[in-house]
Amino acid sequence: MLEAFIEGAILVFTPIALLLLVAGVLVGVLMGSIPGMTATMTVAVLxxxxxxxxxxxxxxxxxxxxxxxxxxxxxxxxIIRTPGTPSAAATVFDGYPLAQRGEAGRAIGIATVASVIGGATSVVILAIFAPQVAQIALNFRSPEFFALAVFGLTIIASISGDSVVKGVISGLLGMLIATVGLDPVVGTPRFTFGTTALTAGFAFIAVMIGLFGVAEGLNYYRKGIKQNAVSQDISGTIPSWEDLRTISATSLGSGLVGSLIGAIPGAGGDMASFVTYNEAKRWISDGTPEFGDGNIRGIAAAESGNNGSTGGALIPTLTLGIPGDAVSAILIGALLVHGITPGPGMFESDASMVYGIFIGFFLVYLVILVVGFLGAHVWVRLISFPPRLLWPSIFLLCVVGSIALRGNPFDAWVMILAGIVGYVLLMQEYPLVPLVLGMILSPIAESNFRRSLQISDGSFAIFYTSPIAFTILILSALSLLYPFIQRQLTDS
Structure with missing residues (x-):
């Protein structure tokens, strides 16, 4: 472990790796500061x-x-009561009231510190627990991996927003897309319609770029592009010692909770931020002012929970090969391009890479702390950047990015088609994340299900005679039923 840690540090502490890390933070802050430019879309496009x-x-x-x-x-x-990313929605509740009182700089400073505390906490949790989870997962066989994939698919029911039916339909669409190509066990073509280009299936990266790049852009145009304006000067972004003392416990606790929520496949930062905000509001009764009126602990809870989900999301991603959120799904694709398969085997075959990710991600939050304080005035002004100039560039990058992986122009058409499908889904208020989960997890479920039956000569007993697989399948059933039970309890 120590040797892998040292090797990982050597990989990260090279001039080019550090330069790219800082460049990534700068690009991320630039895009995240502009409403509509989500983290998922930015990562997918780039x-x-x-x-x-x-x-x-x-x-x-x-x-x-x-x-x-x-x-x-x-x-x-x-600043303008418009979250740059969906996971920042809960920050509006207390951040905007502070800005209205002329304390926008103070609010941004609190958000910066809380984000760093939450993110750094999640990375520490990732580094501690991911190797342990991977060690357990090394004992998994086909039945356990099938059960795990099923559990990931049942999460769709709990992340479908107001309509479970729409979420399930979106997930089934992703599963259908994943069936195109060669059969994973016997290698016969499926749904290729005699087209050679489809024998390799739809390129996952091209589909992701279309869903989270083109579709989001088209939806943004549909809603109408408006120019945002920043009317106040930003000052006092470095929090006082009193403010730091006030938010420290809330930020740490919310970071821990956010990490746990982020580790649930498909949960994401938006769920983590709302849960941590609501829990802080419920447990902190001596707030002055009240939550929703500019309480800095409300900002701290939302932002720490939001950023705490990042490290949590990487736990199932790196240890089991199951994406924790949409961004980690793209990271899986990026690793696969380089011949690295996320999962328990990665901790043995590419241990230095794993620990390099741990170290690098921790450094990301240290860079955010510096960039957040030194560049606050710049990032605030980015809100006023004309979207009519930005989105055409984004669309161009989508085309280039979709072709770059395989050098195949067919992937550009796949990306455009995925963008149109995603746009239609967004218009009808269908969530996109279940589609991504279905596309990634259904091949894992199918291949391991069929291998399990081959091992057992067709007997389904292999799934309930394995204590781990049986337990996970029970949890899957509970996960599937939970939204319906919760709705019945709410209605009653």
Missing amino acids: VSFTFAMEPIEGMMLLLGIYGGALYAGSIPAI
Whole structure:
């Protein structure tokens, strides 16, 4: 372990890796500061730039973008009451009232510190628990991996927002897309319609770029592009010792809770931020002012929980190969491009890479602390950047990025088609994350299900005679039923 840690540190502490890490944070903050530019969209569009890099260098760039964009979503949430990313929505509740009182700088400073505490806490938890989880997962066989994939798919029911049915339909669409190509067991073509280009299936990266790049852009145009304006000067971004003392416990606790929520596949930063905000509001009764009226602990809870989800999301991603959120799904794709398969085997075959990710992600939050304080005035002004000039560039990058992986123009058409499908889903208020989960997890479930039956000569007993697989399947059933039970309790 110590040897892998040292090797990982050597990989990270090279000039090019550190430079890309800082560049990633800057790009992430730049994009996250502009309303509508989500962390997922930014990573999806720019992931193609990492294909020609060394694996650790590419991961430093993507992790920097990931952390920077999630943090910067709080800036427009505070200044103009418009979250830059969905996970910053809870920050609006107390951040905007502070800005209305002329304390926007103080609110941004609190958000910066809380984001760093939450993110750094999650990385420490990741480094402690991920190797332990991977060690357990090394004993998994096909039945256990099938059960785990099923559990990931049942999470769709709990992340579907107001309509479980729409979430399930979105997930089933992702599963259908994943069936195109060669059968994973016998290698016969499926749903290729005689088209050679489809024998390899739909390129996952191209689909992701379309869903989170083109679709988001088209939806943004549909809602109408408006120019945001910043009317106040930003000052006092470095928190006082009194403010730091006030938010310290809340930030640490919310970071821990956010990490746990982030470790649930599909939960994401938006769920983590709302849960931690609500829990802080419920447990802290001596707030002055009240939560929702400009309480700095409300900002701290939301931002620490939001950023705390990042390290948590990487736990199932690195240990089991199951994405914790949409961004980590793209990270899986980026690792696969470099011939690295996320999962328990990665901790043995690429241990230095794993520990390099731990170290690099921790450094990301240290860079965010510096960038957040020194560049607050710049990031605030980015809110006023004309979207009509930005989005055409984004669309161009989508086309280039979709072709870059395989050099196949067919992938550009796949990206455009995915963008149109994603746009239609967004118009009808269908969530996109379940589609991504379905596309990633259904091949894992299918291949391990069929291998399990081959091992057992067709007997389904292999799934309930394995204590781990049986337990996970029971949890899957509870996860599937939970939203319906919760709704019945709410209605009654």
